[in-house]
Each structure stands twice: as C-alpha cells, then as structure tokens.
Amino acid sequence: MTTPTSTRPTAKKRLTGAVANTALLAYFAFSLIPVAFIIALSLKTNSEQTTTYLSFTPTFENYSTVLGLDGGGSSYLRFFGASLITSIGAVLVSLLIGIPAAYAAARHRFKGSENLMFTLLSFRFAPELIVIIPLSVIYQQLGLYDTFFGMIWVLQLVTMPLVVWILRSFFRDLPVELEQAALLDGYTRRQAFLKLVLPLVRPGIAAVCLLAFIFAWNNFIFPFTLTSSNAQTVTVSSLAFLGGNQVRFNLVAAGAVMAALPPLVLALLIQRYLVRGLSFGAVKD
Amino acid sequence: MAAISVDTLRKTFGRGAGVVTALDDVSFDVGDGEFFCLLGPSGAGKTTTLKSIAGLVEPDKGAVRIGGQDVADVEPTHRNLAMCFESYALYPQHNVFDNMASPLRSPRLRMPAADVRSRVGRIADMLGIGHLLDRSVTQLSNGQRQRVALGRVLVRPAHAYLLDEPLAHLDAKLRATMRAELKAISTDGLTTTVYVTHDYVEALSLADRIGVLREGRILQVGTPREMWASPANAFVAQAFGKPRINMLAGGLRTSRDHASTSESASSGLGRSAPRDGTHAFVAGGVEIPLRDIDAPPGESVQLAVRPRDLRLHVGAGDPPPGKVRLDGVVYVLEHLGRQTEVTVQIGESLVSVVAPRAAVPTLALDDKVGVLIDPSTTHVFLSGEEGKRVSP
Amino acid sequence: MTVTAAPARRRDDDEVRPEALQTAPTVSRRRRALRPYLLAVPAVLLCVGILYPFFLGVAYTFYNFSDANPQPSFVGWENYTALFTSGSFWHSVQVTLMFAVVATGVETVLGVGVALLLNRSSWVGRIFERALIVPLMVAPIIAAIMWKLLLLPEVGWVRPVAEGLGFAGYSGTDSAAWAFIWSVVVDVWIYTPFVAILALAGLRSLPSSPFEAAAVDGARWWLTFRRLTLPMLWPYLLVAVIFRLMDCLKVFDIIYGLTTGGPGDATTTLQINAYLEAISYARYSRGVTYMFILWIAVYVISMILVRYLNKIQSRSAGV
Numbered sequence: 001m002t003t004p005t006s007t008r009p010t011a012k013k014r015l016t017g018a019v020a021n022t023a024l025l026a027y028f029a030f031s032l033i034p035v036a037f038i039i040a041l042s043l044k045t046n047s048e049q050t051t052t053y054l055s056f057t058p059t060f061e062n063y064s065t066v067l068g069l070d071g072g073g074s075s076y077l078r079f080f081g082a083s084l085i086t087s088i089g090a091v092l093v094s095l096l097i098g099i100p101a102a103y104a105a106a107r108h109r110f111k112g113s114e115n116l117m118f119t120l121l122s123f124r125f126a127p128e129l130i131v132i133i134p135l136s137v138i139y140q141q142l143g144l145y146d147t148f149f150g151m152i153w154v155l156q157l158v159t160m161p162l163v164v165w166i167l168r169s170f171f172r173d174l175p176v177e178l179e180q181a182a183l184l185d186g187y188t189r190r191q192a193f194l195k196l197v198l199p200l201v202r203p204g205i206a207a208v209c210l211l212a213f214i215f216a217w218n219n220f221i222f223p224f225t226l227t228s229s230n231a232q233t234v235t236v237s238s239l240a241f242l243g244g245n246q247v248r249f250n251l252v253a254a255g256a257v258m259a260a261l262p263p264l265v266l267a268l269l270i271q272r273y274l275v276r277g278l279s280f281g282a283v284k285d
Numbered sequence: 286m287a288a289i290s291v292d293t294l295r296k297t298f299g300r301g302a303g304v305v306t307a308l309d310d311v312s313f314d315v316g317d318g319e320f321f322c323l324l325g326p327s328g329a330g331k332t333t334t335l336k337s338i339a340g341l342v343e344p345d346k347g348a349v350r351i352g353g354q355d356v357a358d359v360e361p362t363h364r365n366l367a368m369c370f371e372s373y374a375l376y377p378q379h380n381v382f383d384n385m386a387s388p389l390r391s392p393r394l395r396m397p398a399a400d401v402r403s404r405v406g407r408i409a410d411m412l413g414i415g416h417l418l419d420r421s422v423t424q425l426s427n428g429q430r431q432r433v434a435l436g437r438v439l440v441r442p443a444h445a446y447l448l449d450e451p452l453a454h455l456d457a458k459l460r461a462t463m464r465a466e467l468k469a470i471s472t473d474g475l476t477t478t479v480y481v482t483h484d485y486v487e488a489l490s491l492a493d494r495i496g497v498l499r500e501g502r503i504l505q506v507g508t509p510r511e512m513w514a515s516p517a518n519a520f521v522a523q524a525f526g527k528p529r530i531n532m533l534a535g536g537l538r539t540s541r542d543h544a545s546t547s548e549s550a551s552s553g554l555g556r557s558a559p560r561d562g563t564h565a566f567v568a569g570g571v572e573i574p575l576r577d578i579d580a581p582p583g584e585s586v587q588l589a590v591r592p593r594d595l596r597l598h599v600g601a602g603d604p605p606p607g608k609v610r611l612d613g614v615v616y617v618l619e620h621l622g623r624q625t626e627v628t629v630q631i632g633e634s635l636v637s638v639v640a641p642r643a644a645v646p647t648l649a650l651d652d653k654v655g656v657l658i659d660p661s662t663t664h665v666f667l668s669g670e671e672g673k674r675v676s677p
Numbered sequence: 678m679t680v681t682a683a684p685a686r687r688r689d690d691d692e693v694r695p696e697a698l699q700t701a702p703t704v705s706r707r708r709r710a711l712r713p714y715l716l717a718v719p720a721v722l723l724c725v726g727i728l729y730p731f732f733l734g735v736a737y738t739f740y741n742f743s744d745a746n747p748q749p750s751f752v753g754w755e756n757y758t759a760l761f762t763s764g765s766f767w768h769s770v771q772v773t774l775m776f777a778v779v780a781t782g783v784e785t786v787l788g789v790g791v792a793l794l795l796n797r798s799s800w801v802g803r804i805f806e807r808a809l810i811v812p813l814m815v816a817p818i819i820a821a822i823m824w825k826l827l828l829l830p831e832v833g834w835v836r837p838v839a840e841g842l843g844f845a846g847y848s849g850t851d852s853a854a855w856a857f858i859w860s861v862v863v864d865v866w867i868y869t870p871f872v873a874i875l876a877l878a879g880l881r882s883l884p885s886s887p888f889e890a891a892a893v894d895g896a897r898w899w900l901t902f903r904r905l906t907l908p909m910l911w912p913y914l915l916v917a918v919i920f921r922l923m924d925c926l927k928v929f930d931i932i933y934g935l936t937t938g939g940p941g942d943a944t945t946t947l948q949i950n951a952y953l954e955a956i957s958y959a960r961y962s963r964g965v966t967y968m969f970i971l972w973i974a975v976y977v978i979s980m981i982l983v984r985y986l987n988k989i990q991s992r993s994a995g996v
Contacts, residue, residue: 017799024794024801027787027869031812032805034866037834038823050831101720108713116717119724125979127927127948130968131727133955134734156723164720177374180341183361184368185437186393189712199378218816220930225956235818239934242822249832256822260815267814274810275878282916282986283875287698343709351698358703365697444698 042253049250062254076237076255083233083259085148086223087216090155091163091209098163099205103193105164106171117165121280124161128221131157136226146227154222159212162280166211169281170204171197207273214263234259287352287444289315289477294337294347296330296501307333308344309501315445315494317352320471320478322488324524325498331481332371334498335447338479339366351444362393368447371481373434375422381433382418385409388441408440411466427454432463439470445477452487467491485525489513497521504671517674519666522589528626528637531595533588534668535568537580566665569632573609573660580675585668592637594662597627597645598655608657611636615652629656738966744959756966766967768942769950773971776857776946777925780864784921785914787865788872793902795873796880813870821934824863825850853943856936860944863931868924872917879913880906912989919982926975947971 041049043058061070068074105113135154136145144150174197182192198205223233238259241252270277276284296308308330315321323331336342338349340361348355356364367388375384385405389396396404409415412432417425422433435451451467452460468491471478482488488495489509496506497520505517516522522530564578566588573588580586596608604610613631625645627638636656648654666672738756740749760766795802795809812820827833828849839847850856883906891901929948932938938945938953945953947967955964 020794020797021799021801024791024799024805027791027794028801028805028808031866031870032808033834034820034823034827035811037827041826041832053834053837097719097723100716104713104716110713110717113713113717116721116724119728120720121983122976122979123727125923125927125975126731127951127968127971127975128929129948129951129955130734130965130972131730133951133961133965133968134730134737137961138730138733153726157727160720160723175372175374177370177372178376180336180339180361181368181370181374181376181437182387183341184339184364184366185388186362186365186391188360188362188392191392196376214814218814218819220816220818220934225952235816238819238822242825249826249829252822253826256819260819263814263816264811267810268807271807271810275874278813278871279875279916279920282990283878283913343706354698356698358705359698359701360704363698363701365701 038253038256041250042257044250046248046250049248062248062250063258066251066254066258076234076258079232079234079237080258082148082151082223082227082231083217083235086151086155086231086233087213089148089152090159090216091212093152094156094159094163094212095205095209098160099167102164102167103171103197106168107176117168120161120164123157124280126157128157129225132222132225139226146230146232148231150226151223151231151233154226155216155219158215158219158222162212162215162277163208165280166208166277167201167204169276169284170201170208173284174200204273207270207277210266210270211273211277214266217263287477288317288319288350289321289338289445289479290348290350290353291315291334291338292348292350294334294344294349296333296337296342296344306501308337308347310347311498311501311503312347313496313503313506315477315479318475318477320480320491320493322492322495323479323481323498324483324485324488324495326483328500329498330501331483331498332449333501335368335449335479335481338445339368339447340364365393365444366447367438367441367443367445369434369438369449369451371449371453373430375430375433375437377421377423380419380421381409381414381425384422384433385418385436385440388437394441404440405436408436412436412439412463428456428459431455435463443476445479448478448480450481450483452482452484464490485527489525497524499671515674515677516589516664519587519589519672520670522664522666522674526591526593528592528639530589530591530664531636533566533568533590533634533636535566535586535588537578537582537584537586537665538565538567538572539582566663571609571611573658573663575660575663575665575676577677578665578675579677580665580667584675586675587666587668587672589664589666590658590662592626592639594659595636595638596657596659597638597640597648598657599645599648599652604655604657607661608659610655610657612653612655615648615650615654618648618650627654629654631656734965735969737962738969740962742962749962752962756962757970759963760966760970765942765945765950769945769947769967772857772942772944773926773928773946773948776861776864776928776944777922780861780868780925780928781918781921783861783865784869784872785918787869788917789876789910789914791869791873792876792880795877809870809873811870812867813874815867817867817930818934820867821863821931824859824866825935828859850936851940853940856940856944860932860935863935864925864928867931868921872914872921875913875917876910879910883909912986915982915986915989919979919986922982923975923979926978927971 040054040056042062043060044052044056045059045061048056064070066074066076068077101116104110105117131154139145139150144153178200179192179197182196183189187195217233218235220235220239223231223236224239227233227236234255238252238255241247241255267274291311291313294308294311296306298305298307311330311334313321323334325331333342337344340349340356340359348357350356351364351366376387379387382405385408386401388394389401389404405418406415409418412435414429414432414436417429417433422430425433431451431454435448438446438448452463455463464487471491480487480491489512492509494506494508495512497504497512499520505512505521512521513525516525519532523532564575564582566573566575566586568588598604598610611631613629613636615627616630616635617626617628619626620642623642625640625642625648627640627645627648629636629638638656663676664674665676666674737749739751739753741752741755742749791809795806815823828835830836830847830849833849835849836847848855850859887905888901891905927948928946929952932944932946932949933952936944938949948971951964951967951971954960954967
C-alpha cells in the first residue's frame with residue numbers, strides 16, 4: 001500500500017506515527033519480555049532466583065546442571081535425544097508416505113482424493129485424546145507403549161496432514177505441462193517426477209520438513225500420555241521438572257530454554273514459507 | 286515420420302451439471318510427412334486434440350493411430366512425438382542448451398554429447414537463439430522462450446511434430462520471419478506435423494491441409510485452396526480472410542422472378558444484369574442471379590462474398606456486363622497503405638470492400654456509392670452460423 | 678537394389694521408423710486408471726492405522742470400560758446420558774467455549790492490528806518483525822511453563838509490576854477468574870503472531886490501485902479499512918480464525934501446564950476433563966465419550982467453515 005507522501009509530514013501525521021510506533025513497541029514488549037524473563041531466570045543462582053529481579057550475576061551453572069555436565073547425573077540429554085529421534089523419524093515417515101500421496105492428489109482428481117485430504121485435515125483438527133485413549137490400550141497390548149516406534153507412529157497425526165497439504169499446494173503450483181514436456185522428451189513418469197518435479201519443489205520439501213519437525217518436537221500430549229521414560233521427550237520432562245518437592249525454578253528455566261531453542265533456530269531458516277506452512281497451503285505468500 | 290489418424294475422438298471434462306464437451310467425434314487423417322493445420326477460435330478443442338494425439342489427454346472414446354497402429358496403450362514417453370506447448374513448458378532450472386538437449390539426452394535417445402551439441406547448435410542458430418544457449422530460460426523474453434520451445438521440438442527426430450501456437454507470442458515482424466522459416470523447414474523436411482493455430486494466415490501459408498475446428502467438432506478438412514475457394518459452411522467461410530467475408534442474409538427464388546427484379550430496379554434500389562440461371566438471391570429488393578444452387582426456392586440463405594472480390598462503382602452508369610450493382614453510402618473509410626477498406630451501408634447491412642487506394646481518391650464519408658458483385662465469386666450458405674454451402 | 682535419387686532425408690535415425698511403436702511398451706487402460714490410487718495407498722493405509730483406534734474409541738463410548746471394569750461391557754447410551762446429566766461436562770463445555778471465543782477474538786483483533794502496524798514501515802517494525810514468530814515457535818507447553826514461572830509470586834516479574842500498580846494481594850493463577858484470564862493471555866501470547874503473519878501476507882498481497890484511488894478520494898482511514906481492506910483481507914483472516922477456533926476448542930497443553938485445570942475446575946476445558954477422566958481416574962469410556970462429542974462439534978464446525986472458505990476463495994480468485 002502506498003500513500004502519497006507530502007514533502008513535509010504534518011504534525012498530525014507525525015503524531016499518528018508516534019502512536020503507531022508506541023503501540024507496536026508495547027506489543028513486542030508483551031511478546032518478548034516473557035522470553036527475556038525465562039532467560040534471566042535460567043542464568044540466576046539458587047539464592048538469586050527469589051531475591052532479585054534484574055540485578056544478578058549471570059551464570060551457566062543451571063545449564064550444566066540440567067545437562068548433567070557437573071557430574072550430578074541427568075537424563076535431560078536422553079530426553080533431548082528422544083525428541084530428536086521421534087521428531088526426525090516422524091518427518092521421514094511422513095515424507096515417504098506423504099510425497100506420493102500429495103503428488104497424486106495434486107495431479108489427479110481421482111475418486112476419494114478429496115476424502116483422503118479431508119480425512120488428513122480432520123486429523124489436524126481432532127482432539128488428540130480421542131485417539132490416545134484407545135491407542136494407549138492398543139499400545140499396551142502390542143508393546144508399543146513408551147517406544148520410539150510408537151511415538152513416530154502417533155506423531156503422524158501431527159506431521160502427515162502438514163506434509164500432504166503443503167506439498168500438494170507446492171505440486172499444484174508446478175505447471176502440469178512441464179511434466180508432459182518431459183514425457184514427450186522420452187522420460188518415463190517416474191523419471192520425470194524424480195528428475196524434474198522433485199528438484200523444483202525442493203525448497204517446499206525443505207520447508208515442510210523443518211515445519212513438521214518443529215511441530216513434532218513441540219508436541220506434548222502424545223509423549224505425555226504414551227511414554228513414561230524410554231521415549232519421553234523434552235517437552236514432557238520440562239513439565240516434570242516443575243513437579244517434586246524442592247523445585248528449582250532456575251533449572252526449570254534452563255531446561256525450558258534449551259527445549260525451545262531447536263524450533264526457534266529452524267524457524268528462522270524457513271521464514272519465507274512460514275505463511276504457506278502455517279495455513280496448510282491455504283494462503284500463499 | 287509416420288501418418289497420424291484421429292478417429293472419432295470424444296472427450297468431456299468435468300462432471301454433473303458442469304460437464305464440458307471438449308471434443309465431439311473429431312476425425313481427420315494426416316499423411317506421412319504432411320503439414321496439417323488445425324485452425325479454430327480459442328476453446329475449440331485444438332490443444333485437447335493435440336494432447337490426445339500425444340497421449341497426454343486420455344480420450345473418452347475414439348482412437349489415435351500413428352503409422353497405422355492404435356497407440357491407446359502406448360505411453361507418451363514411447364509415442365516418439367515432439368510437442369511445442371503454447372505455455373512453452375520450459376524447464377525453469379535449466380539453461381537454454383539443456384532445455385533443447387533434453388529430448389536428445391533422454392533415456393529413449395541417449396545421443397552422444399558431441400551429436401547433441403551440433404544438433405542443438407544448428408537449430409539454435411536457425412532460430413536466432415544461438416547466442417542465448419548459456420542463458421537461464423527464466424531470463425528470456427516470451428519471444429525467445431517460444432523459440433526455445435520450438436527448438437526443443439526441431440532438434441529431435443520424431444514420428445511427428447505437434448506444434449501448439451508456436452508463433453503466437455512473437456511480435457509481428459518476428460512472426461513473419463519465423464513463419465517463413467517454418468515454411469522452409471516444412472517443405473524440405475519430411476516430418477509429419479500437426480500445427481495448431483487461431484491465425485488463418487499461418488494456416489493458409491504453412492499447411493498442406495487445414496482442418497477447421499469449432500466447439501470440439503471438425504467442420505471441414507481441405508487444402509488451403511479448397512478452404513478459401515469452397516468453404517463448406519458459413520463458419521469456415523468467415524474463418525479465413527480479413528476483413529471478414531461479407532454475409533448478406535436473404536432468400537432464394539427461381540429465376541422466373543426476373544420480372545420482379547426489373548420492378549425493383551426501376552424503383553431505384555438496385556440494378557441488375559439479368560443472366561441465365563436457375564436461382565436468384567433476393568434481399569431488400571436486390572436480386573443476384575446464381576447457378577446450380579442445391580437448395581429449393583424459398584429457402585432463406587446467406588450470400589457470402591469476399592471484400593477483395595467486390596468493386597466500387599462510383600457515379601452513374603450501367604454496371605459492366607455480368608455484374609450486379611448494389612447502391613449504398615460510405616459508412617467507414619480506412620486507408621491502409623496502398624489499399625483502402627471501405628465499409629458501405631447497403632440497406633440494413635454493412636459490406637466491406639477492399640479497393641486500391643488509387644481507385645477511390647475522392648471518396649468521403651456518406652458519399653453515395655455502388656458496389657459491384659460478380660455472381661461467380663459468391664458463395665451461398667443456408668442461414669445459421671454453420672449454414673451449409675449450397676453453391677457449387 | 679536400384680540407386681535412385683532419394684529425397685534428402687533430414688532425419689535419418691532408425692528411431693523414427695513407425696515400426697518402433699509396435700515394440701513400445703504398453704500400459705493398459707486399467708493400469709493407467711489405477712496409478713493415482715497406487716501412489717495414495719501408503720497414505721490410505723496410514724489413515725486406516727489412525728482411524729482404527731478412532732473407531733475403537735467410538736465403540737468404547739457404548740461400553741463401560743475402566744480400570745475398575747477392565748472387561749468392557751456394553752452399556753448402550755449410558756455414557757452419553759451420564760455425560761449430558763453431569764454438571765462437570767456442561768461446566769467444561771462452558772469453559773471451553775468461553776476460552777475459544779475470547780482467545781480467538783482477542784488474537785484476531787490484536788493480530789490484525791499488529792499486521793497493520795507492521796505493514797506501515799517504521800523503524801520498530803524493521804527491528805522487530807523477525808522476532809514476531811518467536812512465541813509461535815516455542816512449544817505451547819514450554820510457553821505455559823514460562824508463563825507459570827513469570828506469574829509465580831516467588832520468582833516472577835508480574836508480582837512486582839502488579840504491586841507497583843497498586844494491586845495488593847497478587848496471587849498469580851490462584852483465583853478462578855485470574856486462572857482463566859491468564860490462560861487466555863498465554864494463548865494470545867503464542868498465537869497472535871499466527872494471525873498477524875497470515876494477515877500481513879494478506880495485506881502485502883492486496884493490489885495497491887484501489888487504495889491509491891481511495892487516497893485520492895480522500896477517504897478516511899477507518900472507511901478505507903472497513904470498506905476496502907477488511908473485505909479483501911477476509912479470506913486470509915478466515916483461514917486464521919478457522920485454525921485458531923479449532924485449536925482453542927481442543928486446548929490442552931497451555932492449560933495443563935499453567936493451571937492443570939484449576940483452581941478447582943475453573944479452567945477445566947473439555948480435553949482437560951477427558952484427560953482427568955481417562956488417564957487420572959482411568960475411566961476410559963467416560964473420557965472417550967467427552968472426546969467424541971468434542972470431535973463431532975469440531976468436525977461440523979470445521980466443515981462449515983472450510984466450505985465457506987472455499988466459497989470465498991473461489992469468489993476472490995474470480996475477481
């Protein structure tokens with residue numbers, strides 16, 4: 001939107017600008033102060049955490065304690081590893097299954113394709129416990145409770161709809177005549193897909209991978225209800241830190257900061273595709 | 286090279302109430318080495334026909350034969366056809382050279398690199414894009430992209446070339462040059478070509494034969510000369526020529542009605558030169574004698590005559606023998622270089638006449654003017670947009 | 678063999694002989710029609726793998742199945758009648774609806790506001806725009822923990838601010854009203870960027886010509902916004918609203934992390950209640966009945982909204 005700019009901003013315009021900037025600053029204060037707070041808390045010593053607000057000597061002690069670097073023993077790294085394994089595993093399975101399905105749904109209007117898409121979308125919107133309650137019974141019977149495999153399976157509810165919906169929108173953006181040209185050039189359908197289509201949607205696949213990873217990583221309710229120790233993830237353990245009798249808030253803060261870090265870093269890499277990703281391909285930037 | 290035969294192809298898109306018939310029993314044969322043009326307005330089904338031949342669109346009914354063989358079950362990959370898409374369909378991640386080399390390097394041909402280089406180089410030079418080979422196709426103008434797309438077709442051996450509006454996005458000058466270039470290729474080359482266009486000039490100048498397509502139906506197939514000289518119906522007649530062929534609505538009478546003609550002539554509306562004939566075309570008191578009309582008297586028909594077959598007759602005096610004079614006034618006057626397009630209002634209808642500029646130096650708007658029709662240059666169709674030809 | 682002057686053949690490859698077609702591999706029509714289905718088979722299998730527990734869960738709603746009664750026994754509509762006559766159920770329906778409507782409403786208004794402010798380039802926007810997504814990328818449970826600590830009287834920063842502003846007796850989330858308010862605040866904190874990002878994408882995709890025309894006409898800002906910006910932005914906003922509303926109806930992480938549904942049952946939403954029933958008290962049938970009713974509501978609402986969205990999107994695409 002462009003507005004005609006006069007050579008000298010009037011007093012009224014300057015006032016509007018100031019009000020707008022103040023409002024925006026106020027929002028970002030609301031948005032970022034909790035982050036500043038948790039970082040500050042994670043850098044405080046035990047005695048400082050309840051006695052000071054802003055003036056303290058920062059220390060990384062809490063981080064080394066949480067990670068068990070001080071020799072005190074800690075299972076945080078194990079939880080971190082479980083988060084990594086289940087999230088990456090879930091994304092890989094979703095890609096393997098989701099890419100062909102997304103491609104089929106984008107290119108062919110076959111019977112039931114819309115049903116498949118809506119079933120997947122309804123997974124995204126369904127309250128998780130409706131699946132978790134029966135699934136916990138099934139998992140107990142099959143021995144999948146508290147296993148990586150069990151977690152990867154159930155995380156498909158999170159990652160699969162995302163992968164299929166977003167990739168379908170990327171595939172749809174690609175003119176079908178490109179593939180037709182490749183067919184006539186003498187490539188088979190498979191070769192055209194692998195050599196032409198996939199490289200062209202690579203940015204989309206990368207973005208969807210990272211986004212699916214973030215959502216899998218951030219998920220709480222599935223590992224909370226379907227794991228106990230082996231496959232427990234950082235999100236669950238972060239909450240567990242809050243329990244117990246002697247709560248050390250600075251340690252909780254350090255654990256939370258570390259659990260929040262991987263998604264934040266990855267999110268910076270895919271800012272360009274965030275809009276399409278967050279809206280399941282409904283909005284393109 | 287191979288002959289292509291398209292046999293009663295039928296294709297519908299959509300379902301339920303929104304169903305659209307794209308092809309409605311389309312049939313035509315293209316001979317081995319022939320240059321065949323499909324001409325029609327947009328939405329006529331030209332691209333769908335082409336894609337059905339290529340195997341990219343699966344027809345609901347009918348067959349496509351290449352070299353006599355039904356290819357229904359042969360994948361596009363194996364049909365060995367080259368197609369130039371109207372959207373170009375260039376691979377955006379490759380440069381010009383790699384785009385043009387793609388069919389040669391494909392698993393079907395696997396041409397040695399040196400051959401690829403020489404072929405691509407030769408065709409690129411011919412198309413005037415030799416200096417662009419290293420350029421990414423995303424950096425090209427539309428005209429350049431179109432030539433790359435054409436080049437990707439011309440570099441390779443194929444049973445047939447399928448060209449979908451390959452000159453549509455070029456500017457006028459380049460289009461004329463490329464048309465000449467294609468003409469040269471088609472005369473010395475032997476590759477069967479199906480060429481889709483909406484431009485009748487391209488069709489007339491390039492094609493061995495033309496098929497006119499409208500709303501998914503083939504209206505007529507014939508050589509350019511046949512299409513021009515004896516269009517099968519009113520639509521085909523109007524598809525060729527600019528300004529468009531003139532259409533005058535009227536009725537048929539037998540020639541014994543000469544008496545009435547004289548009456549109308551004396552009333553000043555028109556003067557006729559009576560001739561022997563079995564029929565006469567009558568409209569607004571004018572009568573034009575016609576021969577061998579294959580329709581009963583009383584039938585309502587349209588008389589078509591091309592603007593260049595008409596002559597202006599300024600001033601008084603009898604029309605030359607064998608011609609009919611219609612009287613009207615100048616409605617629009619457009620000087621186009623050495624020629625002038627004059628639109629004359631005759632009664633309710635407007636008639637275009639193309640005359641040498643020298644012949645109408647003093648003509649001005651609203652001048653009274655006579656238009657001379659030579660009955661032997663007219664076509665007669667039954668009424669309606671696709672009225673059947675009834676003149677010989 | 679006679680040597681005659683054959684026409685100079687430009688193409689001289691064997692490849693082009695029509696006979697080659699006869700040896701070309703063929704794919705039958707049936708096989709071609711089957712192709713898209715084959716690609717979708719793994720996804721369909723996965724859906725079945727997810728739908729099986731779902732249908733098993735639906736079946737549980739007609740059984741009495743709990744730790745106390747580990748052999749499920751058929752009870753017909755008993756779980757439903759028990760639910761519809763229980764105050765706890767209706768209470769959590771009320772809490773859930775209040776939460777969803779208030780949170781979605783605040784997020785939409787605030788998100789559009791932030792998007793509008795970010796769209797008029799200013800130094801604040803340039804500095805902070807990249808930080809917009811920070812709350813959105815933090816796991817909701819982590820966000821809840823952050824806010825729980827922030828609100829804790831012992832270590833948080835809210836108490837000194839509250840007391841500085843003259844609110845005596847600050848107690849964090851200990852009172853019912855404040856527990857609800859703070860839950861909404863956390864949801865707003867996380868998801869306002871979501872609305873803002875979509876709205877900003879919408880704003881930046883709007884054509885500039887109508888706005889230039891409006892500016893030339895001297896149209897007031899509010900009028901331009903209501904008559905021009907908002908209608909054109911509506912398809913984008915609707916996507917955001919659909920996602921927010923659906924997610925709020927099944928909210929769990931934020932409330933569980935912040936209040937565990939308390940104090941008492943002040944913030945016990947439907948999914949929290951289902952969790953308590955099914956996991957804490959091991960009354961599986963009861964819990965899954967809660968969820969099935971919520972699922973039906975979510976499904977119907979999302980169907981209606983998505984259909985409306987499709988209509989709007991195809992309409993604005995047609996313009």
